[in-house]
Amino acid sequence: MTSSSSSPVHKIEDYSPNLWSTPKVHLRFDLDPHLTVVRADYEVKLNGESLGPLFLNGENLEFLSLRLNGTIADPSEYEISELGLVVFHPPGANFHLTIENRICPSKNTSLEGLYKSGSMLCTQNEPEGFRKIVYSIDRPDNMMRFFVTISGDPSFFPVMLSNGNFITERNLPDGKKEVDWEDPFPKPTYLFALVAGELVETNDEFITKSAKKVTLKIFVEKGNENKVNFAFDSLKKAMKWDEDTFGLEYDLDLFMIVAVEDFNMGAMENKGLNLFNAKLVLADKKSATDETFESIMAVIGHEYFHNWTGNRVTLRNWFNLTLKEGLTVFRDQWFTEDMTDPDVKRIKDILFLKEHQFPEDQGPMSHPIVPKSYTEMNNFYTVTVYEKGAEVIRLVSEILGRENFKKGLIDYLTRYDGQGVTFEEFISSMERAFGKPIPLLRNWYHRSGTPKIQVKDHFDETTKEWVFTITDRDSDALPLIFVNSYAAFGSDGKILSEGKRIQEGKVDEIRLCGYGPSYAKPILSLFRGLSSPVSLESTMPIEEIQILAENEPDGVSRFFNFQNLIFSWMDDLIQNGKSERFSIIIDTLRSCFKKDWDKTYFSFFLSFPSLSQMSEQLQCYDYLKLETYRKDAIKTISAQFSKEFQYLYEENRKTIPIQTKEEIGKRRLKNTSLYYLLHDPTSKFEGLAIAQQREAKHMSEEISALRYLIEIESKAKENVVTLFYDHWKHDALVLDSWFAAQVGFGENKSKILETLELHPKFNLKNPNKVRSLYFSYARNPLSFHDKTGIGYQIIAERIKRLNGINPQVAAGLAKLFSAASKQKGDLPNIAKRELEEIQNLPNLSKDLREVTEKIVNSL
Secondary structure (H helix, E strand, O other): OOOHHHOOOEEHHHOOOOOEEEEEEEEEEEOOOOOEEEEEEEEEEEOOOOOOOEEEEOOOOEEEEEEEOOEEOOHHHEEEEOOEEEEOOOOOOEEEEEEEEEEOHHHOOOOOEEEEEOOEEEEEOOOOOHHHOOOEOOOOOOOEEEEEEEEEOOOOOOEEEEOOEEEEEEEOOOOOEEEEEEOOOOEOHHHOOEEEEOOEEEEEEEEOOOOOEEEEEEEEOOOOHHHOHHHHHHHHHHHHHHHHHHOOOOOOOEEEEEEEOOOOOOEEOOOOEEEEEHHHOOOOOOOOOHHHHHHHHHHHHHHHHOOOEOOOEEEOOHHHHHHHHHHHHHHHHHHHHHHOOHHHHHHHHHHHHHHHHHHHHHOOOOOOOOOOEEOOHHHHOOHHHHHHHHHHHHHHHHHHOHHHHHHHHHHHHHHOOOOEEOHHHHHHHHHHHHOOOOOOHHHHHOOOOOOEEEEEEEEEOOOOEEEEEEEEOOOOOOOOEEEEEEEEEOOOOOEEEEEEEEEEOOEEEEEEEOEOOOOEOOEEEOOOOOOOOOEEEOOOOHHHHHHHHHHOOOHHHHHHHHHHHHHHHHHHHHHHOOOOOHHHHHHHHHHHOOOOOOHHHHHHHHOOOOHHHHHHHHOOOOHHHHHHHHHHHHHHHHHHOHHHHHHHHHHOOOOOOOOOHHHHHHHHHHHHHHHHHHOOOOOOOHHHHHHHHHHOOOHHHHHHHHHHHHHOOOOOHHHHHHHHHHHHOOOHHHHHHHHHHHHOOOOOOHHHHHHHOOOOOOOOOOHHHHHHHHHHHHOOHHHHOOOOOHHHHHHHHHHHHHHOOOHHHHHHHHHHHHHHHHOOOOHHHHHHHHHHHHHOOOOOOHHHHHHHHHHHHHO
């Protein structure tokens, strides 16, 4: 493992084009799980004016040989280090370099480079995994044409895949098989992929708008062949949507997906050969929830859309990761909105942003969308780069309008096809489509933190107008541009006016006429649909929030105003120890039961905010107090509307296990109703949940019943946990949900965690299992932030174990200590002590060192 001392800090101002490039490569792999030989034949080209040393990245490689223009190089001509290999005096401005090395995929537990997963060998090269396969110029601005030969024993590797188009295969005299693949499009090393193993091939096809037939293949391990239909359907929808929306056709004759059990990420967009975490490919009605189905559709769309936004036009350097990820997240959000309910999809995205990205913006891991520096690039695959980056792209689309945004994207993809660029080129294309510069937009990429927007109002006696002053409190850092979609309402809930304001810089004023003879103040709904990613600080009275919660025609804003109603009541309760205003929440709920809303939307509106949502919104980290108030509120709502919830449950009880909007809505509303019924003070509805789990025809119904019964500490908890396990013990992906459900909510879950990690189905080397158990526990504030510090001690010990197995996952788990600085009592000191122990590990990975240093400095 590379020591941290050999890992320099990369700074954005230090970027410069590389002196050398390798425009073409022929890779050869002689596969063996324990000893794979890799040979790379590079065409090398000088980019500068004068010759200088050639450096090739390489880590954890066993060097074999180096040839320059076909001649074995003398050892004095090069030097090998922990980080790679340098050729001191290259033979000319253009030459051939051939290099060979050995690697051991079976011992590669980091899951970067070439590694073993189940019966297959596969790769993960983003961001810097390729250097763990072969010596190379491993940086995104080095674009290469790849020709790949794979050789192996067909009894172990009957399927051998790489990027692009299949060329030929042949049987060798020694019984091995060789296959050739060629990708006609230049790409950086991070997009290279190889998969080989005992895989089952499933097939479909797509006809493009120009009548070209594209063969679609999904490769899975044996036994999973019947779980790919939804993935195929999602892929074809994504391909058609990209054609219909942007005019973008797929550019190869073959598109492949491989489902991988051991995978650090969700999926990877390697050109023509997408590798997916199996949980985001495999699904059927019995084993996947509605949320899983939607995630599969979104992620398959995301990786497919990368074919253009990320592959054909890629990155100049890793600082600009958001150029492909933020843009492509926005595209997959748009796609999913078009395929489902746009209000519900937007609500989900905003909830995720507020619960995960806003805290990151305010914590020790805060960084601009385009980071200024990094030690380990793996640590910058963050919600800031992805989700906040997507929100800024959404902001651009709000400024331009969707049609001009489409024109801008086509200009960007046409102008920079085959190049590695930065966010500056993207913005320039958007400005060309807009016809003028977009002031202050670039500052969004360089300013850390969530903008805090303050709203004040006063009455102008001269003009008889109400003046609403919108102020960016942190604009002294870097001024920004905002889109503020707003509407003004009267006290009767009717819209008086609505519009869109473009705010440039610190302050904007909205001037509105008072209504009625007394010039009453309009009720203003601001940043509707979160038209800019801001935190809105408003002193709006709870009665006005209620009017918006009941009358806002914009479903997204209506939802969040109801949430704000709950937060306002809860804040009053925290500050004063009592609140008389819960009746306003009851009245609002009473009115919503009379609405004819879509079932899925209705289920979201009824859902009470989670403990994590409440603590972040209210900046209160007394989790036990918050949960007491939260549970009391849920019980009050349950008792008040017991008949309504019973009616909704029975009305939606009989569902059909198919993925239609109507059936998804019925399942969601049924489960939401069951949740409230289980909190009825009489406790007479537990039998309903037990029966639902036993009779479920869809995983959304089965897993919800299990989670709810665990959360309320049902007497039947042990039985339902055992029943679920017995039913699903042969399905690894479903068991991830079983592990998570037992530790993801409630107090004192440490003993359960320690028991479950000894379970024969738990595997410390599998990222999905680690996430399902350790990450779920660490995201459970009642247990992780236990005042004794036991939660911190438990997770710190697991991070130490993971450091030597999978540094990327270990660093991700360590990031969950970010909230420790917000805790009371001795918890920040305990967290600091535990993290400092991690820092003293003799083989501390650079991934983990960078994360722990930032958090320790905040404590």
